[in-house]
Amino acid sequence: MNISKNKVVTIDYSLHNETGELLDSSEGGEPLVYLHGNENIIPGLEKFLEGKTTGDSISCTVPAAEAYGERDESLVFKVSKKDFGDNVEVAPGMQFEAHGEEGVQIVTVVGVNGDEVTIDANHPLAGENLHFDVKVVDVRDATEEEIEHCHVHMDGEDGCCDDDCDCADCEDGCSDGCCD
Ligand code: ZN
Numbered sequence: 001m002n003i004s005k006n007k008v009v010t011i012d013y014s015l016h017n018e019t020g021e022l023l024d025s026s027e028g029g030e031p032l033v034y035l036h037g038n039e040n041i042i043p044g045l046e047k048f049l050e051g052k053t054t055g056d057s058i059s060c061t062v063p064a065a066e067a068y069g070e071r072d073e074s075l076v077f078k079v080s081k082k083d084f085g086d087n088v089e090v091a092p093g094m095q096f097e098a099h100g101e102e103g104v105q106i107v108t109v110v111g112v113n114g115d116e117v118t119i120d121a122n123h124p125l126a127g128e129n130l131h132f133d134v135k136v137v138d139v140r141d142a143t144e145e146e147i148e149h150c151h152v153h154m155d156g157e158d159g160c161c162d163d164d165c166d167c168a169d170c171e172d173g174c175s176d177g178c179c180d
Contacts, residue, residue, distance in 0.1 A: 001139040002053050005037030006147050009049065010138035016131045023125070031137050038150040042067045045132055056136045064127050071127035081115045090117055095124070 003009055010033045014025040026032055034040035036049070044066025048058055064070055084090050094109040098121065111118035146153050 001141075002051050003036055003049050003136070003139055004051070006142045007036045008138075008140050008142045008146065008152050009034055009036050009136065011049070012135045012137055014133045016133075017125075017128050018131070023130075033152050033154065035142055035146060035150060035152050040151060042130075044130075045134070048132070049134065049136070052136050054136055054139055057134065059133050060131070062130045062132065064129050067128065067130045068123040068125040069127075071122050075121040076110065076118065077121075078116050078118050081112070081117050084117070 001007065010031050012026045012031045014027060015023045017023055032041075036046060042062060044062030045060070047066070048060040048062070052058065081090055090109055090112055092109055092111055095106055096109075098105050098107045100121075105121055106124055108120045108122075108124060109117060110120045143153070
């Protein structure tokens with residue numbers, strides 16, 4: 001079966017940045033299972049996987065614009081240390097989750113100067129061209145429910161109503177009680 005929209009695809013992968021540093025890998029863990037064509041994974045990687053089939057291996061470089069986007073310097077800004085709450089040690093390199101208009105974002109502390117904290121709300125991989133080595137392990141048809149929710153439901157796991165997926169279809173699906 002070939003990979004196309006609304007197929008459930010299982011891949012083993014490793015991800016390196018341009019300098020060859022390993023950023024992420026499924027080796028030694030679970031392979032990645034996603035619903036193709038539903039923005040479950042970065043768009044640039046979906047393009048390379050389109051039409052591939054079980055057993056295929058690909059090596060590809062996804063440009064930043066089709067991965068986590070280019071860096072946006074307007075997302076680097078100063079906040080007050082008080083915003084972090086009392087008893088929180090704020091230090092450069094610290095990462096935390098912020099809930100914004102576009103869902104959960106990872107924000108990195110890049111500098112601390114007295115009460116002034118400089119934070120960077122760019123995705124940690126923004127501006128990076130990413131190199132993927134991928135092996136297609138399995139391709140199957142999605143169930144109607146998976147297509148409706150735009151994500152994969154794993155057997156016996158709460159793959160449903162995944163926090164990462166906030167598309168309208170998914171929210172509608174979840175209001176049907178799939179989260180119970
Ligand atoms: Zn669901």
